[in-house]
Amino acid sequence: MRLSLALVALLTLFGERAGAQTAVVTSAAPDAVAVTIYRAPSRAADAAMDLDWLEGYALITETRTVDVPAGEATIRFEGVAGGMLPETALVTGLPQGVREKNLDADLLSARSLFDRNWGRPVILRRHKGRDGKGTQTEERAVIRSSADGAAIVQTRDGIEVADCGRRLTDQIVYPELPPGLSARPTLSVRTVSDSARRATVKLSYLAWGFDWQTNYTIRYDPGTGKADMLAWVTLASSDPTSFVDATAAVVGGEVNREGSREDADRPDGELVLQCYLKPQVPRPAGMSLPPPPPMPMAVYAPAAEIIVTAQRRSEKLMDVATVVQEEGLGDLKLYRVPVPTTVASNAQKQVAMHDLHGVKWTVLHTATLDGASDGAATGLLLRTKNAGENGLGFALPGGPVALFEPHGADMLLVGQGGLGNYAIGQDVEVSVGTSPQVRMRVEERAEGDHWKDYEAIVTNANPWPVRFEGTVTQWDGQTLENVSAKLGRRNGRAQWTVTVPANGVARLRYRRRDAP
Structure with missing residues (x-):
């Protein structure tokens, strides 16, 4: 019994000394933070973000001032991103480096609150x-x-x-918050120092649950063939942490990442x-x-939900000083917001990218000329070349497009589509829906041995002329004969391009002959 008591006393003394040697230092917030957002790898350039499931990620770099005590210590960095990938965390500036790191991201939510109260x-x-x-x-x-x-x-x-x-x-x-739940994500690291000192520490890591896209608004004047073009960079975050007055940037282009955690099932706080x-x-x-x-x-707390984050909202910054600035990043493009901005939790924010005037666009009505077909609305296509003489001449990141045209004193929405990623010098095409005012049908006129005659008829109900471009389908071995108008070629396919007069009609007759 004495030996047991002595052993207990010795262990107690050892534990007290060990506890006394390990100090805990808390850094409540960074002095400065930079957030660089990468687009979701699986999302097409011209597809809109899914705000309920953001699959991009961010590189977050924080600068913190920490008072490091002598001896062993645990440094707690509060307010890191809840979607941090802890294996990517890099801590520099501690006197003798990091021995161990641990992410405490068991956050307060309806699910965690219910689970932690089991038996309570x-x-x-x-x-x-x-x-x-x-x-x-x-x-x-x-x-x-x-x-x-x-x-x-x-x-x-x-x-x-x-x-x-x-x-x-x-x-x-x-009745109370159970122990172990944190209102803020925290990264803790163990370190040691031979003396007490104040250190400037830099913490860098990747976090998922972010995304960004470019949104384009085109106000087109059919009379001049030119448009005002406004581009926004939309930053989005589903992370529970807000990054206040951050140096923000986005990266255009596709970065290869393998084995990333955003492919796994995302933990959900909803009950x-x-x-x-x-x-x-x-x-x-x-x-x-x-x-x-x-x-x-x-x-x-409600049985089925607990509100722990801010409501999603949108903020627009129209000041010219906030227009993002393009920089090279190897084969990629980096767009930097030149003034501090807050990347808020569960929110999206828009920052001006380009405000252009006099951009030259060609508006085309398009269709495919195949077999006989009833009258159908034609597609509406915008086309230009990404060059300085057209009012462009810089990289265009992909994103949704809204097309407006004047109607009296107002500008009305006439179509929506998506813009892919385009480099300088490339031909740019944007499909923005259909035009019910311009319709195309194909009628079969005659038939013989291995051939058929067709007539394509395009009608324009607009009080102004329109440009129509039809792709004439040819199957393997087929040839076109007796064509009533000269055809061009685009992307290796026969094209019929014609101006359809106001309230008028355009026709094309041709024979499609099969291989014998």
Whole structure:
């Protein structure tokens, strides 16, 4: 017994000394932060972001000032990105480097709050009537399940499923926040120093749950064939952390990343209660349940959701000083926001990229001339060349496009589409929908041995002339004969290009002959 007591005392003393030697230092926020966002690798350049599932990532670089004590210490960096990839974290500036690092990202959410209260007393707040406007009662309960599936609770009446039938709407009120849950993501590192000193530490890491895109607004004047073109860079974040007054930038082009965590199932803080059990599970015969323990003062959270982040919103910065600046980055392009901007949690922000005037565009109505077909609306296509003489001449990152045209004193939306990534000197094409005012049909006129005669008819109901471009389909071995107009070629295919007069018609007759 003496030996045991002595051993216990020795272990206790050793633990106290070990605890005394390991200090904990907390860095609450960075002094400065830079956020560089990369587009989702799997998203097409001309496709819009899915704001409910952002699959891009960001390189985040933080500068912090830390008072490092002598000896061993744990440095806690609070307020890092919740989507941090801890294996990419690089910490420089500590006197003798880093021995160990750990990401504490078990954040407060409806799911984590429910899971961490397993076996703990809560208050079950019940509303009669599904609209929640009936009478309200409260009773003590104990959580007896995880957050997956039904919310099983134990009350004085036995085991039952919360929010399940009986025209009751249940909510769970939690008495306190359980230990281990953090309101802010935290990266902790273990280090050692031979003396106390103040250090400027740089923390860099990748985090997922970000994305960006370019949004284009084109105001086209059919009379001049020119347009005003406004481009926005839209930054989006689904991370729980906001980066205030950050140096922000985005990278255009595709960066190869393999084995990235954004391909895995994303953890979700939402709590969805399922009702797949009977409202009341009968108590087995002879079984008695102790009453739930007394309840301390409660912290309220709804049964199915807890609001922990800011609501998504959009902010537009129109000041010329905020126009992003293009820089080279190897084969990629970096677009830097020249003034500090806040990349807010669960939010999107737009910053001006280009405000151009007099951009030359050609508007084409397009269709494919195949076999006989009924009259159908033609496609609406914008085309130009990315060159200085057309009012362009710089890299164009892909993104959604909205086309407007004047109608009296107003500008009205006439089409939407997507712009791919275009380098300087490339031909630019943007499909922005269909034009019901310009229609095309193909009629079969005659048929013989291995040949058919067709007539393509384009009608224009607009009070102005339009440019039409039709692609004439040719299958393997087929030839075109007796064509009534000269055809050009584009991308190796026969093209019929014609100006259709206002409220007028254009026709093309041709014979398609099959190989014998």
